[in-house]
Amino acid sequence: MEPNKIISCAANTSTSKYRNVKVAPQRKRILSDTRLLPSPKRDVASPNVKRRPPLGDLNKNVATFNKQSGVSSSKITITSHARTETKLPNQAAYMLFNNDEFHSDICDEYLETMVLHELKKDWKYVSPKGSVKCYQVHSRANVVNWLIKAQEYLNQPSTVFYKTVRLFDTVLAATDVPHNMYQLISFVIMWIVTKFENVHFPTTKKLAKLCNNVYTIEQILKLEKKLLVFFGFDLNVPDTIFYVDFYIIKLNHPSELLYNAVEYILECYILHKTSSTVIASVQAAAAVSLALNLLHPTSQLWDSLSNIVGYYSDIELNDVMQDMLKQIHKVQDPKYECRYPFEKYSAQEKQKVATILLRKLIAS
Template sequence: NIMETLRKLFANLTNAVVHGGNVVDDDGPKNAVVFDPTHTIETEIKNIKISQKIDYLQKQQPSSSSSPKNNDNEKCKNRYINWQDYYQSPKNLPDDVIDYDRTQLKNINSEPIYAFEIFEYLREKEQSTRCQKYMQHQIEISPKMRAMLVDWMVKVQQNFEFTHEVFYHAIKIIDHFLMNKTIKRNRLQLLGIVSIYIAAKCDKGIYNTIIKDFIFICNNAYTCDDIIKMEIEILQVLEFNLNYPLSYSFLDRYAHCSSQTLETLTLSRYILESSLMDYSFVDELDSKMAAASLLLAIRMKHLQWNKTLDFYTGYNEEDLIELAGRLNRLIKTNTEQESIRIKYSKSVFFAVANIKPLDDI
């Protein structure tokens, strides 16, 4: 029984979240190996969705015979059907554009059946969750202070080995909170650390740290009670709406669909991540920021934008040229906040920060 299975899995998930996925003893926090029910739930839901889609598509097919006996035989044949056979290409896919998701049918982790629809949905959702400029309402903080916070959070993300999705998600939480509520200067760092804590919890329910670790990296400026209260405040202000489309996800999708090299993708990520520190980009659409970052990287690598990118991004070069120019000027500018530049100067990131920006895009 699927519902009974999910009920048991949810009970396990609740238990894991309550205990924070960690064990604490007198010597301090130690990461414990815990059951990851979230991943199991995702797998169950994925299987349910695939089964439902197969059932739907089977109903659309004309029956070869109305004979009950033949129908029973047909059901037996379809019992172990290959779900890959039911993939449908995007309706408006041009003839000269590769059907990327069809090439990924053996890679279920890329969600090939649903990927195109998922990103169409995210393009719609980013309109309703679009962040607006908010500094005009903030009394004690400034764009420079926000940049300093983001710069510090880059180091937190690296030290705790959080995924880039966690980092981008945390910035979204911060901006949406500040869009809805003013904050005092001495609580800005608290907002940052709790936002990354929430984002880490949302990342498949996995987070490798506990509150004591955050208190330590904040030099004991805040207490456990401060962090818990801020977490509650953030969730209340945002009305528990934490599912934001992320530019990082769009960028990965665009780069893979257009078969970019890992070095070009990494250069795009450097450009995109640099924009997170600049308040002037806070109200731009995530899909457009991702596409503009990729366009700039492509030009810096002396490559060409093409029809495949037109189709999968939904933008052409004319749509992106102004934004790409702003990004080019951004990475040419020396700033006091160097964490992102230093990070992407390392060989593991192909030292893409050392690639010279364009003189004129």
């Protein structure tokens, strides 16, 4: 398949209003322009997030492609999208870790002031527990797995990916989304975040071409406007990678293997349905702590950070780290469908960190 196409699908040009989509009774739609408010608690998101009206209908029906039966109706989930993806070209992924830049001269006091500022907004776009329903779990995991490939293919920094998933989960928590729109919504969110974070971003024409013109330029632009209004033009999303960088800098233990291990753990974990119910700083801290425990089991490196801003004890991080461990085991299973993180981090350019961690888990 051609290298400039991420997926292979077919578009149905017939008009559809998605009136036949079934909505669970407990997910009542109500009008609200209220954004997510910070939770008074530290590790549990506020449950009183009001539902928003649906994003609206697109001009064209988005059909899916099934290998066995061809073009299917809009009722089918996007699972077939994930199964018919092409292999992405072997492009070097954007690497935040840089030995030349890692030893910065930033004053510790200034750096911790930045972290304090970030912690104040850490509760933005945190989804309430239970916001991802059972019937959404499989489709969501497929979309997130696909987004990892898209982010790598577009050569975008990891922060774009994590912010995209955070915003996508916010949409799932706040409104009812037809399954066949998951991929389109997530891809447009990634495009919006890319434009917010970088000066270089793909055009709508390139986006449509990457998706084999399954989605039209008009659909992409129309949904972009709806999403910008939905988020109130506020794309200042807590950055998990910012905290990862901060913790590793504070460790004074620069290691490319450690950084790759942390990113692998995070990419495995973000496939989990509850990942967006955990604030960014806790996710980063849990991933760094778990990576240190696996790579350096006899050391007390994480505890050495107990006096810094944004430190969490292992007891506070335990639940999240347990979920991360479960995801690491799940992703390496050949029967698991969404295992691209394992394939990605088993490559030589990632120091085969996925297989290293797996061996250590088996040996422990």
